[in-house]
Amino acid sequence: MGMEQDTREREIQALISMIDDPDPKVFREIFLKIIQMGYDALPFVEEAEISTEDKNLRERIAQIKHGIRYEQLSADLFAWAASPEKDLLSAWLSVSRYSYPDICDQEIRKEIAGIRRDTWLEVNDNLTALEQVRVFNHVFYGIHRFQGNLEDYHDPDNSLINRVLKTRKGSPLSMGLLYLLLARSLDMPVKGMNLPEHFILAYMGKPLNVAQMKVGEETPLFYINAFSGGDVFSAREINKFLKKLDFEPLPEFFRPCTDLEILTRMLNSLAAAYDTTGDTDRKSDLENLSNRLEESFD
Numbered sequence: 497m498g499m500e501q502d503t504r505e506r507e508i509q510a511l512i513s514m515i516d517d518p519d520p521k522v523f524r525e526i527f528l529k530i531i532q533m534g535y536d537a538l539p540f541v542e543e544a545e546i547s548t549e550d551k552n553l554r555e556r557i558a559q560i561k562h563g564i565r566y567e568q569l570s571a572d573l574f575a576w577a578a579s580p581e582k583d584l585l586s587a588w589l590s591v592s593r594y595s596y597p598d599i600c601d602q603e604i605r606k607e608i609a610g611i612r613r614d615t616w617l618e619v620n621d622n623l624t625a626l627e628q629v630r631v632f633n634h635v636f637y638g639i640h641r642f643q644g645n646l647e648d649y650h651d652p653d654n655s656l657i658n659r660v661l662k663t664r665k666g667s668p669l670s671m672g673l674l675y676l677l678l679a680r681s682l683d684m685p686v687k688g689m690n691l692p693e694h695f696i697l698a699y700m701g702k703p704l705n706v707a708q709m710k711v712g713e714e715t716p717l718f719y720i721n722a723f724s725g726g727d728v729f730s731a732r733e734i735n736k737f738l739k740k741l742d743f744e745p746l747p748e749f750f751r752p753c754t755d756l757e758i759l760t761r762m763l764n765s766l767a768a769a770y771d772t773t774g775d776t777d778r779k780s781d782l783e784n785l786s787n788r789l790e791e792s793f794d
Contacts, residue, residue, distance in 0.1 A: 508537045512544050515556050523556065531563045534571075538564055538597055566781045569594045573759065573785065577793045582755045585657075585677055591762055592656040595778075599658045607661055608674075611640055612681050619682055625699050625717055626728065628684060633726035636675065640664070644671055644723035652769040655762065668723040669695040669765050673758065675722040687752035689719065690761060691734065692743050696721055698752060716750070756793055760786045 511530050517523050530537050538561065545557045572590040576582060585608070589601050615635045619628050636642055645654050645665035653659035654667040660674060672688060672695045679686035685700040698716035719734060721727045731750065738745050753761075767782035 504533070504536065505540070508533055508540050512537075512540055515544070515560070516550070516553050527556075527560060527563065530560055531567050534564060534568045535593075535597055562777060562781075565594050565597065566785075569781075570785055570788075573789060574792070577756055577759070577789055584673070584755050584758065587755070587759050588657050588673065588762070591759075591766065592658050594781075595652065595656055596658055604657055604661060608677065611636070612678055614639060615678060616682055619684070625701060629699060629720060629726065629728060632675075632679065632682075632684070636678070637725050642666070642671065642674070643725070644668065650769050650772040652766060652773060652775075655766045655769060666723075667765065667769075668721075669758075669762060672697055672722040673762070675720070675726070685714075686720070688758050689716075689749070689751075690753040690757055691737070691749055693741060694721075694723075694737070695758075695761065696734075700752070716752075756789065760790055763789075 508530070511526050511533075514526050515523060515530075517526065530541070541557055541560050541564070545554060545561075548554060548557075569590055573587060576587050576590065585605070589599070589604065593599055615632055618631045618635055623631065641664045642660075643665055645651065645663075645667065648654065648665075649667070653663070654665065655670050657670070657674070660666040660670050666674070676686055676688055676697060679697075686697050687700055689696045689698050697720040699718050699720060700714050701717040702714050716731070718728050718730060721729065734749070735745050738749065743749075763782045763786040767779045767786070770776075770778040770782070
């Protein structure tokens with residue numbers, strides 16, 4: 497294994513040593529070969545960037561770094577979407593690594609496991625649905641201090657798991673997604689809801705028809721706004737929200753969304769955030785990838 501790693505590193509370094517070739521066709525071939533190396537090549541590319549002041553070479557290095565991140569993200573997410581068992585946290589980590597290649601999956605999973613443990617100690621099956629959510633909210637917002645980021649609402653970091661855990665702040669989607677992952681791990685029947693311009697959660701259940709003494713189909717019992725401290729509200733309030741935005745209350749707004757829908761929303765949300773910062777390359781990358789995933793797996 498060590499020899500294979502050494503051989504791979506020497507191959508990467510040899511390719512990087514040739515990126516200043518004046519022939520555009522030769523550079524294109526080198527570019528594609530380095531891209532295929534994935535994140536393994538990134539530290540060597542960044543080292544080359546630090547050691548040169550040549551403007552043209554720096555531009556080529558920037559292209560390579562951008563290409564590595566996009567191709568690796570694309571490969572990761574298409575593999576995830578094709579897998580029968582989807583770990584939504586894995587997809588979120590891949591998206592976050594696009595901006596922060598050095599994040600450590602193990603550390604992030606460990607921190608989330610710690611939050612889950614603190615919540616598990618307080619939540620039990622004897623509580624009603626509303627009581628479970630109140631206890632969950634106490635741990636999530638009260639003890640661990642998570643909150644929606646109103647001050648820097650459009651900051652791309654609001655969408656990235658490593659930054660959300662670091663700052664304890666996030667967007668409606670990232671707050672909802674972290675809440676959802678923790679609730680799932682505790683077997684709470686919470687699902688995501690794709691409202692326009694806002695991601696919320698639904699606590700699902702099978703209501704009892706007292707007149708007929710029958711249990712109905714699974715349906716949202718109430719809704720949760722993870723961005724605003726876990727506020728609980730009803731379908732009537734969702735209708736008011738949609739009316740305020742001039743949206744028709746379409747059935748899909750009240751139906752739990754799939755993990756793939758959550759992922760594509762994440763990509764589009766992050767693209768919009770990068771648009772506000774003027775990072776048009778990342779915006780285009782993420783929108784393109786979102787569209788490709790929807791076309792391939794719809």
